[in-house]
Amino acid sequence: MLKDYRFANILAFNRLKPIKGQLQKKQDQLLSALFTPIDNSQLILFRIVFGLLIALHCLQSVNSEWVRRNFMLPSYTFTHIGMEWLQPLPGDGMLYYFYAMGVVGLLISIGLFYRFSMALFTIMWAGVYFMQKTAYNNHHYLLLLLGIMLFFLPANCANSVDAKLKPSIRKTHIPQWCIWVLILQVGIVYFYATVAKLYPDWLDGTFTREMLNKHATPTLKTLYSQKWFYLFIAYAGILFDLLVVPLMLWRRTRMLAFIASVIFHFFNKIHLGIGIFPFLALSFSILLFPPETIRRLFFRKKVVPEADVQQTNYRKRILLYFFVPYFIFQLAFPLRHWLIEGDVLWTEEGHRLSWRMMLRNRSGYSKFYVVDHATGEKKRFKLKRILTKKQIRGMQTKPDMIWQTAQKIKEEYQKEGKNISIYIDSKVSINKKPLRTLIDPNVDFAKAEWNYFTHNEWILLYK
Known part of the structure; x- marks a missing residue:
């Protein structure tokens, strides 16, 4: 039995020899081509x-x-x-x-x-x-x-x-x-x-x-x-x-x-x-x-x-x-x-660094509302306090930049010693289609986190 097993191994190895030789030859040819002087x-x-x-x-x-x-x-x-x-x-x-x-x-x-x-x-x-x-x-x-x-x-x-x-x-x-x-x-x-x-x-x-x-x-x-x-x-x-x-x-x-x-x-x-x-x-x-x-x-x-x-x-x-x-x-x-869950054309997750060039026109708006925990007062945050007009135009339809804006707003209020919640009303259109809600309006962005490689649940999926 043992002899038969060894014989089978030897036979299999001999059959693989020509294949290994061909692979080695191909590898040598590739290296030779790559290192050909020009x-x-x-x-x-x-x-x-x-x-x-x-x-x-x-x-x-x-x-x-x-x-x-x-x-x-x-x-x-x-x-x-x-x-x-x-x-x-x-x-x-x-x-x-x-x-x-x-x-x-x-x-x-x-x-x-x-x-x-x-x-x-x-x-x-x-x-x-x-x-x-x-x-x-x-x-x-x-x-x-x-x-x-x-x-x-x-x-x-x-x-x-x-x-x-x-x-x-x-x-x-x-x-x-x-x-x-x-x-x-x-x-x-x-x-x-x-x-x-x-x-x-x-x-x-x-x-x-x-x-x-x-x-x-x-x-x-x-x-x-x-x-x-x-x-x-x-x-x-x-x-x-x-x-x-x-x-x-x-x-x-x-x-x-x-x-x-x-x-x-x-x-x-x-x-x-x-x-x-x-x-x-x-x-x-x-x-x-x-x-x-x-x-x-x-x-x-x-x-x-x-x-x-x-x-x-x-x-x-x-x-x-x-x-x-x-x-x-x-x-x-x-x-x-x-x-990543969702359509990248809508969520933008995985869009950058991926050669997705000149593909779509995004339009819409994002409004930020701040709730002061001490007074319960809710008011809209004026983005011009921290952003230029160009930044506002670029930010309004991009989830990652919307998240960053919320974190910046949070910092502004923390400097004043205020404890707040931030809610966002964001609607976006792709290629002039009807506006749809991009950001979950019930999520407190003073607590929301950003994930690079998984779907951010506060970005609503386009169904």
Whole structure:
């Protein structure tokens, strides 16, 4: 009996040998492809453009009064929950803060003190990103992620001041994975943007119709109200997000996809504004063209000798111990709303950091009522006491910001030594549908808690 058992084990092991050998071969092929040396022109040009876009964005933020409206006028900013300690610098401090980030962007572009400059920008931009969410944009999050990724990539090994000052870092090649990690990040953004659009109000053109009419000039109003046109924009948006990266990777369709990308992003820039995002999105095209094409167009004097990249343990460690966990998180985190009860389109739980871009129009109101326990008096709280008009508009339909407002009101009364309860009358409309109650009016928000990863019961579900 024992002999038969051993024989069966040996037989099973021998059968698995070819399978294990094939898996090992596939793994070796993948590693070989990831570490294949390629011309570094794509990464170098992307660094230059990325730094210039940072400088442009920071200067534009100051000149357009964006910094003043979101950081200087408010007495209190809506930070990401848990980071209430992160508040703007006093006086004109935030203006100098953005000017400093602009200078850091220029240092990144010319490749001076690259690692330090990239780390400094990432930390400073993380401060900006987590400090306020009244003017929340997905490309603010993307800038933060790109800063983290580029810190680990050798984007200063050519056409940089660093390479001139320290010739030992000068290289003409990089491992191929250095480009693929950036492409994968772009692909994740577009993929989740596609998935998020697969809901009724996008598919029947409701949202695109309202969005276009909101931003249309009088001469374009008639065109934008045509059903065929707003349905075309809706489905073109889905197809663009789904296919633009694959089509740009394929040589035969690359130029067509690039032209479509230029048209798409300039259309968004003209009609929707959305800051530097259209230019940032177009800059990703650099990564999708062959390095030889980029070198021929932008680095004509560059001489590329034989490949000089070695499969060092250092580079393998970066790929395996940073980028692999990083992408597991990037793929999993946008899915968290599926684990939370309710429709994310209504509850907003799991909406941020999930690439749910330009999906819906939320409108409505939230009224806060304070009950003084000592006198039993109930009166409406005037939000202008603690918030700007822009903050009030942004807060009224967002559950997390409504909760934060209630906590701020509670703090105001605690300073006066008063014990209070806070009740909220909040009604919200999605894409101009009838108003419905968002917040449970019977919950005392002086006691209510916020949960990041589970449903907050005081948010009423849309049934």
